[in-house]
Amino acid sequence: MENKEYGAHIDFKNKDFLLDVVRRCQDGDTKAMEMVYIGYKTSLFNLAYRFARNYSSSKDLLQDIFINIFTHIDGLRAPEAFNSWLYRIAINTCISFVRQKGKAKEVPLDEIENIDYSEEVDHPMRQHLEQAVKILPMKQKTVFLLHDVQGFTHTEIAQITKLSEGTSKSQLFKARMKLKDYLRSTK
Amino acid sequence: MMRCSKARILINDHVDHLLDNRKVQKLEGHLQKCPRCRDLLAEMISMVNGAKQLEIIPPSEDLWPAIRNRIERKHRNVFIRLPEKRPFFGFSLYPARLAYAVSTLLAAIILVSLFYYGLPFIRNGRNDMSKEELDHLKVAEQNYQTAIIDLDKAISDQKAQLSPELAEVFKTNLGIIDDSIRACRVAMGQHRKNRMANLHLLMCYRKKMELLNEIKNVMMQSG
Numbered sequence: 001m002e003n004k005e006y007g008a009h010i011d012f013k014n015k016d017f018l019l020d021v022v023r024r025c026q027d028g029d030t031k032a033m034e035m036v037y038i039g040y041k042t043s044l045f046n047l048a049y050r051f052a053r054n055y056s057s058s059k060d061l062l063q064d065i066f067i068n069i070f071t072h073i074d075g076l077r078a079p080e081a082f083n084s085w086l087y088r089i090a091i092n093t094c095i096s097f098v099r100q101k102g103k104a105k106e107v108p109l110d111e112i113e114n115i116d117y118s119e120e121v122d123h124p125m126r127q128h129l130e131q132a133v134k135i136l137p138m139k140q141k142t143v144f145l146l147h148d149v150q151g152f153t154h155t156e157i158a159q160i161t162k163l164s165e166g167t168s169k170s171q172l173f174k175a176r177m178k179l180k181d182y183l184r185s186t187k
Numbered sequence: 188m189m190r191c192s193k194a195r196i197l198i199n200d201h202v203d204h205l206l207d208n209r210k211v212q213k214l215e216g217h218l219q220k221c222p223r224c225r226d227l228l229a230e231m232i233s234m235v236n237g238a239k240q241l242e243i244i245p246p247s248e249d250l251w252p253a254i255r256n257r258i259e260r261k262h263r264n265v266f267i268r269l270p271e272k273r274p275f276f277g278f279s280l281y282p283a284r285l286a287y288a289v290s291t292l293l294a295a296i297i298l299v300s301l302f303y304y305g306l307p308f309i310r311n312g313r314n315d316m317s318k319e320e321l322d323h324l325k326v327a328e329q330n331y332q333t334a335i336i337d338l339d340k341a342i343s344d345q346k347a348q349l350s351p352e353l354a355e356v357f358k359t360n361l362g363i364i365d366d367s368i369r370a371c372r373v374a375m376g377q378h379r380k381n382r383m384a385n386l387h388l389l390m391c392y393r394k395k396m397e398l399l400n401e402i403k404n405v406m407m408q409s410g
Contacts, residue, residue, distance in 0.1 A: 030255055037251055045246035055244075062246055066254045071261055125237030148238035173199045180230050 012039050015080070022079040025070065033070050036086075041066075043150065044090050050133055050145055051094035057101070065093045084159040087152075091142055091160065098138070125183070132182040139163075140175035147172050189217040194224045202231045287356045294363040294394065301370055301387045315380035324385050331392035338399035342406060349406065357402050364398065367391045 012018045024032035041062065048061040068089050076085055133141060142161060146152040147168070152160070154168040161168070189197075197214045200206050206214065218225050316324070349357070368391045374384035 030258065033258065034251060034255070037254065041246050041250070042243060046241075046244055049244050058244075059247060059250060062250060063254050063257070067257050067261070070254075070258050125233055126240050126242070129234065129237045130241060144238070148235055149241050151239075169200075173196060176199060176231060176234060177195070179234060180227070183230070183234065 012083075018082060019079050022073070022076070022082045026074045026076065026079070036069070037066055040086065044086075047087075047090055047145060047150065048094055050130075050149070051098050051141070052101075053134070057097075061094060061097050064097065065090045068093050081159070084156060087146070087160045088162075091146075095138055095142075128183050128186050129179065132179045132186075135182060136175050136178060140171050140178065143168050143171040144175040144179070148176075188220070189213060191217075191221060191224055194218070194221065195227060198224065198228045198231055201228070202235050287360065290360055290398070291363060294360060294367060297387060297391060297394070298363065298367045298370060301367065301374065301384070315378075316382045316385055320382075321380065321385070324389060327389055328392060331389065331396060334396050335392065335399060338396065338403060342399065342403050349402070353405065357398065360398055361395065364391055364395045368395070 012021075021032045021035050025036060044065055045058060045062050048065060049055070049058040052058045052061045069086055072089065076082065078085075133144065136144060143157055143163075146157050146160065147154070154165045154172075157163065157168045158165045163171070194214060194217045197206060197210060201211065201214055218228060368388060371384050371388035371391060374381055375388065378384070
């Protein structure tokens with residue numbers, strides 16, 4: 001994962017350290033849980049934010065993600081696969097959240113984020129892309145966010161999502177084509 | 188000449204640097220002749236770069252205490268379900284399987300001792316109980332039976348809450364105790380006043396009651 005520096009101050013790239021923290025989490029050590037939270041909160045929040053439609057829902061979603069992680073961590077039999085396991089829990093929680101919200105109702109206008117377009121001059125693509133991601137079907141959105149935004153490889157995405165690498169590639173291709181069409185239509 | 192549909196797939200891989208030199212050359216050959224695919228490549232690169240630069244939004248600082256509280260609440264519930272010590276045949280339930288194994292062993296010892304030590308009394312007719320003692324024992328036996336029926340009723344509706352593994356352990360132990368009770372009754376049928384058989388019978392009832400009580404407790408804690 002050639003990732004953005006989401007949780008740089010805790011070095012989970014050190015596998016022994018990560019394994020130790022995971023095992024301590026499995027023993028119910030809340031200090032170790034807090035380290036996991038600090039290490040992954042920004043990455044998972046950004047993932048949650050792009051599944052949920054606003055900041056407030058993203059906070060609830062992030063809480064649900066970490067609750068699911070820490071209540072199921074004692075069932076993790078291969079702590080060395082923690083990273084992909086964690087993102088799998090996160091993705092599944094996001095998808096459940098979106099399905100529940102989708103069944104309920106449209107997002108009220110006052111909950112929709114006020115997007116600051118002041119940076120549009122510098123990053124026109126970025127602003128439109130943020131909107132465009134919302135139209136993607138769930139599977140394509142998942143692969144797109146993991147690959148293009150979070151920086152996972154197709155091999156890692158296959159481990160997280162249980163899709164094959166080929167499916168991951170094809171979903172990414174479809175997602176990009178759909179986004180490209182959307183972005184063209186907004187020009 | 189490469190078709191555009193094929194080129195589009197290669198463009199997708201190309202922006203991720205997944206193509207080998209041979210495919211890159213093929214693609215470049217196509218791109219030189221196809222302006223639409225050239226545009227697509229430019230759009231793809233711009234889009235992928237845009238995705239990498241999507242804003243990193245920091246979560247608010249107040250989330251961890253809320254998460255920790257929820258985790259601790261959940262943990263507390265788990266701890267309530269697993270008390271530190273549960274009396275069961277005078278043993279702690281930790282580790283549970285050991286306690287069940289010991290209880291099974293105890294029941295087996297009851298059964299074996301009944302046959303090896305109880306039967307000589309039957310044969311010899313020694314150490315008989317008086318009529319008064321028998322009456323007392325009969326009352327005790329009825330009390331145990333009533334308690335067992337009540338306990339059995341209490342747990343019968345909730346048996347599905349037990350894990351299959353635990354249910355099997357309890358079933359096996361109950362079966363052993365019931366076998367012991369039957370053996371006692373056989374012995375008493377041959378010699379009603381046999382002290383050892385009567386005392387073993389009461390002990391079996393007590394063990395059955397304790398085991399049913401234990402099942403009830405486990406169900407309450409898991410429910």
